[in-house]
Amino acid sequence: xxxxxxxxxxxxxxxxxxxxxxxxxxVFFIDLDNFKNINDLHGHSVGDMLLKSVxxxxxxxxxxEDTIARFGGDEFVILIQNxxxxxxxxxxxxxxxxxxxxxGISDIYNIGNVQYRTSCSIGICTxxxxxxxxxxxxxxxxxxxxxxxxxxxxxxxxxxxxxxxxIEFKASLENDLRDAVFNRDILPYFxxxxxxLHEPIGAEILLRWQHPKHGMISPAEFIPLAEDSDIxxxxxxxxxxxACRQLxxxxxxxxxxxxxxxxxxxxRQFMQKNFVDTVLxxxxxxxxxGSRLRLEITESLMLxxxxxxxxxxxxxxxxxxxxSLDDFGTGYSSLSILRSFPLDEIKIDKSFVDHxxxxxxDAHIIRTVxxxxxxxxxxxxxxGVETDAQExxxxxxxxxxxxxxxxGKPMPMEEFNKYIxxxxxxxxx
Numbered sequence: 001x002x003x004x005x006x007x008x009x010x011x012x013x014x015x016x017x018x019x020x021x022x023x024x025x026x027v028f029f030i031d032l033d034n035f036k037n038i039n040d041l042h043g044h045s046v047g048d049m050l051l052k053s054v055x056x057x058x059x060x061x062x063x064x065e066d067t068i069a070r071f072g073g074d075e076f077v078i079l080i081q082n083x084x085x086x087x088x089x090x091x092x093x094x095x096x097x098x099x100x101x102x103x104g105i106s107d108i109y110n111i112g113n114v115q116y117r118t119s120c121s122i123g124i125c126t127x128x129x130x131x132x133x134x135x136x137x138x139x140x141x142x143x144x145x146x147x148x149x150x151x152x153x154x155x156x157x158x159x160x161x162x163x164x165x166x167i168e169f170k171a172s173l174e175n176d177l178r179d180a181v182f183n184r185d186i187l188p189y190f191x192x193x194x195x196x197l198h199e200p201i202g203a204e205i206l207l208r209w210q211h212p213k214h215g216m217i218s219p220a221e222f223i224p225l226a227e228d229s230d231i232x233x234x235x236x237x238x239x240x241x242x243a244c245r246q247l248x249x250x251x252x253x254x255x256x257x258x259x260x261x262x263x264x265x266x267x268r269q270f271m272q273k274n275f276v277d278t279v280l281x282x283x284x285x286x287x288x289x290g291s292r293l294r295l296e297i298t299e300s301l302m303l304x305x306x307x308x309x310x311x312x313x314x315x316x317x318x319x320x321x322x323x324s325l326d327d328f329g330t331g332y333s334s335l336s337i338l339r340s341f342p343l344d345e346i347k348i349d350k351s352f353v354d355h356x357x358x359x360x361x362d363a364h365i366i367r368t369v370x371x372x373x374x375x376x377x378x379x380x381x382x383x384g385v386e387t388d389a390q391e392x393x394x395x396x397x398x399x400x401x402x403x404x405x406x407x408g409k410p411m412p413m414e415e416f417n418k419y420i421x422x423x424x425x426x427x428x429x
Contacts, residue, residue: 001055007069007077011134014081019129024090028078029123029141030058030101033153035074036230037268042114047074049111050118061104062097077141083126090126091158098122098156106154121148122156146171149228174225176211181234185210188242189410192419193262193381196400200423202260204296204403205239206410227266236269240282246413247288255424262294262324267301271308276315283319291320296347298326306340313341324381328369338376346373348399350384357389370398 002010014025032054039047051074058068058076067079080097084090106119123145125137132140140159148157150170180186187210190203209217226232243263250256269275283290295316301309313323324345325338348369356363366382373380382394385404394402408419 002067002069004069004071004077007067007071007079008134010067011079011137014079015127015130015134017081018127022085022128023082024084024087024126024128025079025081026083026090026094026097026124026126027137027141028080028094028098028101028156029071029125029138029145030076030078030105031121031145031149032074032105033119033121033149035118037271038114038116038118042116046111046114046116050109050116053109053111054105054118057104058101061100077138087126087128090128094124094126094158095156098124102154102156119154121145121153123148123159124156125159143168143171170225173211173214173217173222174229177209177222177225177231180209180211181231181238184238185212186235186238187412188239190413190416191403191410192408192416192423193260193401193403194407194423195402196395198407198423200259200420201401202262202292202294203416204262205243205264207235207239208410223266227268232266233269233272236266237278237282239263240279241285243293244282244286244288247292248286251289251292256420258292259420260292260294260322262296264296264326267298270297270301270312276312279316279321280319283321289320291322294322294324294345296324296326299328310341313343317342317344343378345379345381348380348382350404353382353384353386353390353394353404357393363393366394366399367397370394374398 011025011027017023018025032050035047035050038050051070055068055070055076058078062068062078062080065081069077069079071077078101080094083093083097101122102120107117109116109118123141123143125132125140125144127137144157144159147160148155151157187208188205189208191206192200193202193204195201207219207223209219209222211217223232226235240263243261247259247261250259250261272278279293279295280290283293316323322344323341324347325343326347327349328346346369348366352362352366356366370380379401380399381401381403382390382399383403385391385394385402385406387406390404391402391406394400411419
């Protein structure tokens with residue numbers, strides 16, 4: 001398969017030819033969605049076999065005269081010449097080709113003993129003649145692909161100059177994020193969790209990014225960027241270390257010794273082969289109690305490699321570590337899956353709490369979750385509690401643990417310690 005250098009030569013030749021005969025060309029930048037997951041779960045040899053299978057499918061979809069190049073990693077670039085004599089015609093033909101590629105790649109692959117389904121995101125740059133440099137064509141196709149991934153993956157996008165500032169900002173953030181982890185600019189904030197007596201029972205670590213140029217950046221902006229790369233694993237390891245360090249401090253004080261600290265764990269992080277060892281090593285290093293560490297996982301994780309997941313959960317719980325199912329009811333909830341895993345807590349998602357006083361269906365879902373959790377021996381906590389009325393409804397139906405702005409916003413550790421002291425004193429009074 002042609003490499004980047006040969007592809008550059010062919011695009012240059014295509015520009016010359018296009019200039020002479022007034023025909024249009026297109027460059028397709030293809031990125032496999034979530035490709036890093038297969039390397040993390042099954043090893044690079046399986047990932048390499050998937051890349052070979054994808055390249056074979058691409059060759060069956062395209063013409064012999066089209067150029068398919070491996071650009072690096074899980075990225076392929078395709079050059080297609082002579083796709084019409086007008087800009088509109090070239091776009092029309094490019095759309096047909098893009099849909100064929102997406103449909104052809106998005107299927108089940110049998111690789112050894114592994115069955116894997118993948119999809120792709122495609123960015124397209126059409127051009128005519130030599131008005132753009134080769135590097136600019138590649139850059140535009142790459143930026144369009146980035147937009148396709150941002151729009152939900154498994155789709156294609158044409159380069160749109162109006163979207164350039166937004167795309168370039170996100171790409172810049174992704175580059176800055178690596179430096180932020182190294183410089184420890186990703187800051188842990190702590191949001192308190194209280195029971196129905198308004199006694200602190202713990203906190204959840206929520207991250208903030210103190211960017212030197214753009215100020216404080218919320219996790220909604222940078223966590224998706226981190227999850228698209230290996231950065232999420234580095235961030236996750238740092239957060240685990242910080243959590244265990246803080247638990248070790250808390251357990252020295254009788255007033256905070258029983259607090260539980262919740263840490264969000266991404267699917268990619270959890271499925272790392274050494275994840276359990278990383279958690280246990282953090283606990284051992286800081287000599288903290290594993291029973292005070294709570295790992296929050298999401299529903300989507302529970303549908304991946306169930307046997308491996310069960311083994312990891314059992315090993316973690318054997319060391320006293322508790323697990324919470326975050327965002328329950330928003331994704332792929334299955335009672336049979338819940339029955340298969342010994343979880344300790346279910347977290348009612350904020351989206352249900354927001355509407356439960358006005359929407360009868362949301363209210364019914366919450367009552368069902370509370371009853372189910374009680375019968376299955378799991379505690380339940382509601383997040384996003386912002387009003388007294390919401391708290392009263394939850395308490396009435398048996399949810400006695402809460403997290404939300406009604407009780408406190410995420411705050412730096414110094415503020416959280418003051419918050420804890422004030423509430424402990426208030427309880428004593």
